Amino acid sequence: MDLPVEKWKAHVSQKWTQLKPSFKEKLSLTLSLRDIFLLFFFLRPEDEDYLHRLSKNCFGKDPSAALFYKEEGNKRFQEKEFAGAAILYSKAVSHAALGSPDMSVCYANRSAALFHLGQFEVCLEDISRAQAQGYPERLQPKILLRKIECLLLLGRSQEAGGAISELESKVITDKSLADLPQQALLRKISQLKVKAYEEVTGQPPGPAVANEAQEDVERWEENSSIPNASSAVSLSFDLQRGRHLVASKDIQPGETLVREEAFVSVLCPGENLSRQAGVETTCGTEVTNGDLSCHHCLKPLLASVPCHRCSSAKYCSQECAQQAWECYHRTECSLGGLLLTLGVFGHVALRAVVVAGFAEVRSLVNSSREDNQEHDVAEIRGRHLATAAGTEEKPETAKPLIPSCDVDGKYRGSYHAVFNLLPHTERHSPEHKFLCSLSVAALCKRLAETGLEAAAELSPALKVLGEAMLRHVLQLQCNAQAVTAIRESGSGKSIVAHSEQVRLATALFPVTSLLNHSCEPNTSVTFHGTTATVRASLPIHKGQEILHCYGPHQCRMAVAERRQRLRAQYFFECRCQACLDDLGPNVKSAVSSKGMFHCPDCQAPMQGGDMLRCTRGACKALVSRDDFLRRLQTLQSQVRTALGLLKTDKPERAAELLLKCRLDAKSFLSPEHVVVGEIEDDLAQAYATLGKWQEAAGHLRSSLRVVEARHGPSSMELGHELFKLAQILFNGLAVSEALRTIQRAEKVLSVHCGPWSAQVRELQEMKACLLDPIAAVCFWKS
Numbered sequence: 001m002d003l004p005v006e007k008w009k010a011h012v013s014q015k016w017t018q019l020k021p022s023f024k025e026k027l028s029l030t031l032s033l034r035d036i037f038l039l040f041f042f043l044r045p046e047d048e049d050y051l052h053r054l055s056k057n058c059f060g061k062d063p064s065a066a067l068f069y070k071e072e073g074n075k076r077f078q079e080k081e082f083a084g085a086a087i088l089y090s091k092a093v094s095h096a097a098l099g100s101p102d103m104s105v106c107y108a109n110r111s112a113a114l115f116h117l118g119q120f121e122v123c124l125e126d127i128s129r130a131q132a133q134g135y136p137e138r139l140q141p142k143i144l145l146r147k148i149e150c151l152l153l154l155g156r157s158q159e160a161g162g163a164i165s166e167l168e169s170k171v172i173t174d175k176s177l178a179d180l181p182q183q184a185l186l187r188k189i190s191q192l193k194v195k196a197y198e199e200v201t202g203q204p205p206g207p208a209v210a211n212e213a214q215e216d217v218e219r220w221e222e223n224s225s226i227p228n229a230s231s232a233v234s235l236s237f238d239l240q241r242g243r244h245l246v247a248s249k250d251i252q253p254g255e256t257l258v259r260e261e262a263f264v265s266v267l268c269p270g271e272n273l274s275r276q277a278g279v280e281t282t283c284g285t286e287v288t289n290g291d292l293s294c295h296h297c298l299k300p301l302l303a304s305v306p307c308h309r310c311s312s313a314k315y316c317s318q319e320c321a322q323q324a325w326e327c328y329h330r331t332e333c334s335l336g337g338l339l340l341t342l343g344v345f346g347h348v349a350l351r352a353v354v355v356a357g358f359a360e361v362r363s364l365v366n367s368s369r370e371d372n373q374e375h376d377v378a379e380i381r382g383r384h385l386a387t388a389a390g391t392e393e394k395p396e397t398a399k400p401l402i403p404s405c406d407v408d409g410k411y412r413g414s415y416h417a418v419f420n421l422l423p424h425t426e427r428h429s430p431e432h433k434f435l436c437s438l439s440v441a442a443l444c445k446r447l448a449e450t451g452l453e454a455a456a457e458l459s460p461a462l463k464v465l466g467e468a469m470l471r472h473v474l475q476l477q478c479n480a481q482a483v484t485a486i487r488e489s490g491s492g493k494s495i496v497a498h499s500e501q502v503r504l505a506t507a508l509f510p511v512t513s514l515l516n517h518s519c520e521p522n523t524s525v526t527f528h529g530t531t532a533t534v535r536a537s538l539p540i541h542k543g544q545e546i547l548h549c550y551g552p553h554q555c556r557m558a559v560a561e562r563r564q565r566l567r568a569q570y571f572f573e574c575r576c577q578a579c580l581d582d583l584g585p586n587v588k589s590a591v592s593s594k595g596m597f598h599c600p601d602c603q604a605p606m607q608g609g610d611m612l613r614c615t616r617g618a619c620k621a622l623v624s625r626d627d628f629l630r631r632l633q634t635l636q637s638q639v640r641t642a643l644g645l646l647k648t649d650k651p652e653r654a655a656e657l658l659l660k661c662r663l664d665a666k667s668f669l670s671p672e673h674v675v676v677g678e679i680e681d682d683l684a685q686a687y688a689t690l691g692k693w694q695e696a697a698g699h700l701r702s703s704l705r706v707v708e709a710r711h712g713p714s715s716m717e718l719g720h721e722l723f724k725l726a727q728i729l730f731n732g733l734a735v736s737e738a739l740r741t742i743q744r745a746e747k748v749l750s751v752h753c754g755p756w757s758a759q760v761r762e763l764q765e766m767k768a769c770l771l772d773p774i775a776a777v778c779f780w781k782s
């Protein structure tokens with residue numbers, strides 16, 4: 001997904017093998033970005049043709065696809081699958097020609113689905129969109145009725161009254177409405193009038209208070225030299241650690257340390273799309289990441305507005321569509337298929353230069369060229385710092401020391417900081433550099449063709465942009481930040497959310513990028529749209545480094561694997577405390593035993609390489625690792641079958657199968673094995689769907705024990721598990737345990753996600769309800 005698609009990689013790899021060995025050797029020597037840029041000449045017309053064929057994708061508007069999706073949407077609608085129907089109508093909208101009858105009808109149909117989903121505000125927006133796109137006059141009463149009902153349900157009786165009069169006069173005077181049953185309509189109108197009258201005279205129903213408004217008003221003091229960081233941190237530099245953040249005072253868990261907007265973020269296309277790239281595209285009804293999040297602000301999409309030119313970019317609102325167009329999509333729109341083929345890193349690199357603007361890019365590229373050893377600016381300046389500290393040099397001559405800082409030591413955010421992230425040019429393999437430069441070259445040529453720079457091929461301007469993009473592609477391997485969100489999945493009928501963390505986008509964050517890695521970090525990062533928030537997850541003492549986990553976390557991976565991954569992707573040997581402990585003489589066996597197999601005869605842990613032996617001396621059991629792995633695979637496939645049953649509303653059968661899986665798992669897996677925990681969690685979900693709260697709570701408590709053993713008592717993972725338990729106990733009326741669990745969950749989750757996160761607010765609502773018996777009775781009766 002980050003890198004180009006396999007077919008293009010294979011094509012470039014073949015080109016690479018045909019190169020002269022002497023040339024390859026030359027490339028293996030350290031080259032600056034400027035020199036790699038010369039590789040652009042290796043991109044031949046036949047390569048461009050091949051890439052063009054790979055990138056053919058239906059990104060244009062296709063009226064037949066619009067029709068197809070509309071009909072599929074209608075089918076789902078009839079089956080009362082309103083959420084699915086809304087997504088299909090959105091796909092239809094994105095293919096319909098602007099102002100066509102198709103488009104207005106799709107908006108109208110989507111408004112019906114949204115109405116059934118209880119999304120009245122968005123439903124009203126869609127009704128206006130349908131009207132703006134020329135919804136047929138003779139069908140108007142249908143959507144006007146829906147509009148009135150929405151307004152009444154939202155407590156906007158005055159507006160509803162106006163709409164009723166409008167509808168009434170239409171029905172009475174307009175002869176073109178003859179094909180609608182006039183009498184039925186008039187009856188419906190009079191019913192609505194009564195409703196509106198009651199609403200006006202009775203006490204006004206409190207409109208849903210938008211508690212989003214008070215969101216994230218956590219007070220904090222902004223740092224005077226690092227924009228978007230708290231005053232509790234400061235920027236430091238040394239040779240070993242590069243630029244990094246340090247606590248300038250004692251920090252409490254839950255304190256916000258960094259809150260910043262992404263410089264750029266590119267939505268991940270999602271699995272289905274990447275599989276399509278390079279293959280002939282057929283219209284499918286699968287849902288991808290691109291259907292669920294706004295392509296500009298990343299907020300969840302309920303009712304998308306498409307780009308006016310392509311069918312791939314979808315936005316939450318006209319404002320986002322407009323902003324995206326003006327900032328970058330104007331350039332990207334016609335490149336759609338090519339960007340997908342070249343991968344997300346190439347896309348982020350292009351967006352970074354487009355957003356920064358040519359003048360800014362040129363000035364930074366030029367100054368980096370002047371700096372002869374441009375790829376190691378940081379280290380060279382760092383050496384200054386080291387000498388300054390070591391010898392008695394006057395401080396004035398040793399400044400400015402930290403890359404990307406002004407003379408006064410202020411960190412320059414945005415593009416300047418992004419440009420100065422290390423590309424590690426000398427550490428990437430020559431073949432990788434070859435792939436990246438040919439891909440960037442292809443992008444530059446297409447930009448020349450589409451007329452971004454109205455010049456002949458590879459004008460000096462494009463060369464500057466190309467060099468900057470190449471730099472970004474190489475930087476991204478170490479500096480890309482995955483923007484994630486908790487997405488609720490599972491069957492629609494389940495009360496207990498089955499949520500999972502999904503990767504929404506790849507982004508560049510100038511300040512968050514300053515954080516170094518630890519396998520046992522002292523911070524948590526959460527995202528809200530394109531904003532990242534870094535909070536302390538542990539107490540951090542003054543002078544301690546602020547650390548963040550790049551992925552390989554101590555709880556999820558053994559030490560050897562972690563270090564291998566960090567070396568391969570980030571080019572460093574991890575020396576974090578967790579690694580030092582795990583490599584030390586008193587190795588904690590905790591990590592290894594979590595993923596371990598247990599003796600099928602006596603349940604004691606098994607040990608060994610290819611052949612595993614029971615650790616209990618008296619027991620002679622001997623099992624090959626392959627046998628264990630095969631058993632594990634069979635077990636996991638059965639769990640997947642059970643989840644399928646749960647999704648298709650067969651919770652009894654799912655529970656039955658999961659109980660078998662649980663028995664099987666216990667016979668050969670350690671009690672802390674991740675699969676054991678997952679099975680318990682799935683069982684809880686199945687029983688919750690059946691309304692069997694006690695059973696559900698029992699299984700969730702078991703899952704909680706596994707999560708706590710693996711991730712610790714104050715981890716975000718445990719917080720999510722506690723949240724689920726709280727929901728189950730709440731629904732099962734186990735008041736005192738529910739209150740205790742809510743308190744624990746609230747404490748853990750507000751440290752990681754902040755006191756205003758959706759989950760914490762939901763916990764507070766549950767608590768209020770449990771503490772107010774009258775409200776509680778109302779809740780359970782409804």
Ligand SMILES: [Zn+2]
Nearest residue numbers: 294297316320
């Ligand atoms: Zn948006």
Ligand SMILES: [Zn+2]
Nearest residue numbers: 307310313333
């Ligand atoms: Zn577009």
Ligand SMILES: [Zn+2]
Nearest residue numbers: 519574576579
């Ligand atoms: Zn480590």
Ligand SMILES: [Zn+2]
Nearest residue numbers: 599602614619
């Ligand atoms: Zn044994």
